Amino acid sequence: MTEETHAVIILFGGSGDLARRKLYPAMFGLFRRGQLCQHFAVIGTARRPWSDAYYREIVSAAVEDEPGATAGQVAAFASHFYYQSHDVTDAAHYTTLKDLAAKLDDQYAVGGNRLYYMAMAPSFFATIATHLKSEALLTSTGFNRLVIEKPFGHDYASAKELNDSITATFDEHQIYRIDHYLGKEMVQAILALRFANPLFKAVWNKDYIQDIQITLAEAVGVEERAGYYEGAGALRDMVQNHIMQLVAYLTMAEPAAKTAAAIHEVKSAAFEALHVYTPAEAAANFVRGQYAAATINGTRINGYREETGVAADSLTDTFVAGKLGVDSPSFAGVPIYVRTGKRLRRKSTQVTVTFKPTTSGLFAGAAPTNLTLYLEPHQGYSLFINGKQLGTTTALMPEELKYRHDPHAAANAPEAYERLIGSALAGDETDFTRWQEVAAAWHFVDAIAAGWADDPTMPTYPAGSMGPSEAFELLAKDGHQWFWQPTHIRLAD
Ligand SMILES: NC(=O)C1=CN([C@@H]2O[C@H](COP(=O)(O)OP(=O)(O)OC[C@H]3O[C@@H](n4cnc5c(N)ncnc54)[C@H](OP(=O)(O)O)[C@@H]3O)[C@@H](O)[C@H]2O)C=CC1
Numbered sequence: 319m320t321e322e323t324h325a326v327i328i329l330f331g332g333s334g335d336l337a338r339r340k341l342y343p344a345m346f347g348l349f350r351r352g353q354l355c356q357h358f359a360v361i362g363t364a365r366r367p368w369s370d371a372y373y374r375e376i377v378s379a380a381v382e383d384e385p386g387a388t389a390g391q392v393a394a395f396a397s398h399f400y401y402q403s404h405d406v407t408d409a410a411h412y413t414t415l416k417d418l419a420a421k422l423d424d425q426y427a428v429g430g431n432r433l434y435y436m437a438m439a440p441s442f443f444a445t446i447a448t449h450l451k452s453e454a455l456l457t458s459t460g461f462n463r464l465v466i467e468k469p470f471g472h473d474y475a476s477a478k479e480l481n482d483s484i485t486a487t488f489d490e491h492q493i494y495r496i497d498h499y500l501g502k503e504m505v506q507a508i509l510a511l512r513f514a515n516p517l518f519k520a521v522w523n524k525d526y527i528q529d530i531q532i533t534l535a536e537a538v539g540v541e542e543r544a545g546y547y548e549g550a551g552a553l554r555d556m557v558q559n560h561i562m563q564l565v566a567y568l569t570m571a572e573p574a575a576k577t578a579a580a581i582h583e584v585k586s587a588a589f590e591a592l593h594v595y596t597p598a599e600a601a602a603n604f605v606r607g608q609y610a611a612a613t614i615n616g617t618r619i620n621g622y623r624e625e626t627g628v629a630a631d632s633l634t635d636t637f638v639a640g641k642l643g644v645d646s647p648s649f650a651g652v653p654i655y656v657r658t659g660k661r662l663r664r665k666s667t668q669v670t671v672t673f674k675p676t677t678s679g680l681f682a683g684a685a686p687t688n689l690t691l692y693l694e695p696h697q698g699y700s701l702f703i704n705g706k707q708l709g710t711t712t713a714l715m716p717e718e719l720k721y722r723h724d725p726h727a728a729a730n731a732p733e734a735y736e737r738l739i740g741s742a743l744a745g746d747e748t749d750f751t752r753w754q755e756v757a758a759a760w761h762f763v764d765a766i767a768a769g770w771a772d773d774p775t776m777p778t779y780p781a782g783s784m785g786p787s788e789a790f791e792l793l794a795k796d797g798h799q800w801f802w803q804p805t806h807i808r809l810a811d
Pocket residue numbers: 330331332333334335336337363364365366404405406407436437438439440467468469546
C-alpha cells in the first residue's frame with residue numbers, strides 16, 4: 319500500500335518540455351498509485367501569462383493518453399494544479415508565489431511540506447535557490463526539498479560554483495540532484511544482482527572479471543536540443559552522469575545496509591577510486607566522433623552539422639568511446655569500456671561483464687563467459703556459459719541462459735521520473751547524486767576534455783552505424799571487441 323505524501327510542489331519551468339513530457343505523467347502515475355492523493359497541490363511557474371484553467375488543460379493533455387487513464391482521473395488530478403506567471407529573476411514575483419503556496423498549504427492541509435522542482439535552464443538554478451531563501455519561501459513547519467535537473471555544471475569549476483550557491487540555502491540532505499538513470503528499473507536491479515547472488519558476489523572482482531562494457535546507444539539525433547547540446551556534447555551529456563553512475567554501481571563495494579547513507583558511502587568511494595587520466599592518457603584512451611549524413615532505407619538522414627541550431631563547423635562530440643579504470647583493491651586493472659552516441663544503429667542500453675577464461679584444469683583455454691544486463695529497450699539478463707555439446711563428445715559450446723521481464727509488466731512499472739519524484743517526496747535520497755559523486759565525475763570528465771583540447775580533428779561516423787572506426791580500434795589494441803555489434807538498422811527507435 320503506497321503511503322500518501324502531503325506537499326505543495328512548486329515547479330519552476332511548468333510550461334517547459336520536460337514538465338509536459340516527463341513530469342506531469344510521472345506525477346499522474348503517483349496520483350494513480352495513491353502517493354499523491356488528496357493532500358497535494360502543484361504550482362507551475364513560467365513567464366507566459368496562463369490562467370489556472372489553461373494550465374489545467376495543458377496538464378490534462380500531457381497525461382490523458384497514459385495507458386488506462388480515465389477522464390475522471392485526469393480531471394481530478396488536474397484540479398490540483400495552479401499557475402503563477404513569474405520571472406524567476408524578479409524578486410517581486412516571489413511574494414505572490416509565497417502567498418499562493420501558503421494558501422494552498424492550508425487548503426490542502428499539507429503541513430508545510432514543500433518540494434521545489436527546478437525544471438529550467440541550469441543558469442537559473444542559483445538565482446531561484448537564492449530567492450527562495452531571501453524572499454522567505456522556505457517553511458519551518460514541514461520539509462523543504464530542492465530537486466535539480468541536469469546538467470549540474472559544465473565542468474568541475476562551474477559545478478562547484480553552482481553547488482556553493484545552492485548550499486548557501488539548502489543543506490546537502492535537502493538537495494535531490496536528478497540523474498534519471500538512477501530511476502531506471504534495471505539500474506536499481508544491479509544491487510540485487512550483485513549482492514543477492516553468491517554466484518556473482520564471489521566472482522565480481524579483478525581475479526575473475528576480464529572486462530566490463532557499457533553501451534548507451536541512441537538512434538535519435540540531436541532533435542530540437544541543439545541549443546543545449548552544442549555546448550555539452552556526448553561526454554558531458556551522457557558520460558559525466560549516466561555512465562559514471564553505472565560504473566559506480568558496477569564497481570562499488572557491498573553497502574553495509576539498504577539505506578541511502580550506506581549506499582552513498584560505498585558509491586562515493588567508487589567515484590573516488592576512478593583513475594583520473596593525464597591529458598596524454600586521456601587522448602590515448604578516449605575517442606570521440608560526430609555523425610555524418612547517410613541514406614538509410616532510402617531516407618536521407620542529416621549529419622550533425624546540418625541539424626537546426628548547429629554550427630557548420632561544430633566540433634561537438636555526438637559519440638564518445640573510452641577505456642577507464644578504477645584504482646580500488648577489487649577492480650584495479652579491469653578495463654571498463656564505455657561508449658555512447660546519437661544516431662547509432664539502434665537504441666540499446668546494456669552492460670556486459672566478461673569473465674576471464676579458465677586457465678588450468680580440464681577445460682583450460684575455454685572461451686570467456688559473460689553476463690549482459692539489458693536496460694533498454696528490453697529489460698533482462700543473458701548469461702553465456704560454456705556448455706557441453708550434445709552427444710558422445712566433451713567438446714564445448716556457448717549456451718545462453720536468458721531472462722526478460724514481461725514487456726507488459728515492465729510497461730506498467732513506474733517510469734524513472736515517477737520513481738524519482740516519488741522518492742524525493744518520500745525523503746529517500748538513495749537514487750539522487752551526492753555532491754562528492756558529481757565532483758569526482760567532473761574531475762574525470764574534465765581530464766578527458768583536456769586530453770582532446772589540442773586536437774582539432776573530429777572523426778565522423780555515418781548515421782546508422784556504430785560509431786567511428788577509432789572506437790573499434792580502441793578495443794582491438796587490447797585484443798578485445800565490443801560485445802554488442804548490431805547488424806540491422808531500426809531508426810524508428
Ligand atoms: N527536455 C528534456 O528532455 C530534458 C530536460 N532536462 C533538463 O530540464 C530542464 C528544463 O528543460 P526543458 O523543459 O527542456 O526546457 P524548456 O526550454 O522547454 O523549458 C524552460 C522553462 O523555463 C521557463 N522559463 C524560461 N525563462 C524563464 C524565466 N526567466 N522566468 C521564469 N520561467 C522561465 C519557460 O517558460 P516561459 O518561456 O513561459 O518563461 C519554460 O517553462 C533543463 O535543465 C534541462 O537540461 C533534462 C533531461 C531531459
